[in-house]
Amino acid sequence: MEHLNEKEGLKKEVISAAVKYFEFNKREEKAFKPGDRIHYAGRVFDENEICCLIDAALEFWLTAGGYARQFEKKLAEYLGTGYCSLTNSGSSANLLAFMALTSHRLGDRAVKRGDEVITVAAGFPTTVAPVIQFGAIPVFVDISLPSCGIDCSRLSEALSDRSKAVVLAHTLGNPFDIENVKAFCDRHGLWLIEDNCDALGSQYFYAGSGAVREVSGISARPVFTRPTILPRVKAGLSAQTTGSSSRL
Ligand SMILES: Cc1ncc(COP(=O)(O)O)c(C=O)c1O
DSSP states (O other): HHHHHHHHHHHHHHHHHHHHHHHHHHHHHOOOOTTTTOOSSOOOOEEEEHHHHHHHTTTTTOOOOHHHHHHHHHHHHTTTOOOOOSOOOOOHHHHHHHHHHTOGGGGSOOOOOOOOOESSOOOHHHHHHHHHHHHHEEEOOOOEEETTEEGGGGGHHHTTTTTEEEEEEEEGGGGHHHHHHHHHHHTTTTTTEEEEEEOOOOOOOSSSSSOOOSSEEOOOGGOOTTTTTHHHHHHHHHHHHTOOOOOO
């Protein structure tokens, strides 16, 4: 018992020293003044994350552990999706999302080698890489400016008998025209894969019914996590530490 108390005491000391260190760093942060460089995004974290990080490190949890499961649960709740699975990166999430649609369990709707997948000409490499890696054929549609999202007026030109899916990213957090793209997919029986890597926390008013997309990939890369969502996921996690849309 004494041994356990000592261990817990040490842990508290280590964590509180780390939080103090974090607070020093925070005090050194300079307030923005006109003329400073404006970063389009940045790392967003506070002492709660430091606590979780140190806690996991003390147990040497370098792979998915208890925090990973909590995060999956909280994120699924936040997104209102049935299922959420952590991967090592947004690119891997995109790969898994696409590969799920190649499953033989989907019968005629499964994406097969040689099938076509509609995407944009100006997009992120790992939105389209899984399509090429698998041996399906990407069909590129132009984007429209200034949104950098797909030009929906060109969608029907890209359609053929071999079209099976549409794979699109919300460029730099700007949602593409979900309403039009979803209606197009529904009309032609196509899967919609959303690469949401840049856009966790972005909002779009969607008046349609049912889930917008079948599968979606998200990146936790620091530049893409937005201050609006992380505190809400974190709040749930830290409360515990301090004391799918998928149709597949
Ligand atoms: C649209 C888009 N998709 C996928 C990714 C890949 O995410 P990750 O860096 O987590 O692999 C990124 C960013 O890097 C991205 O901007």
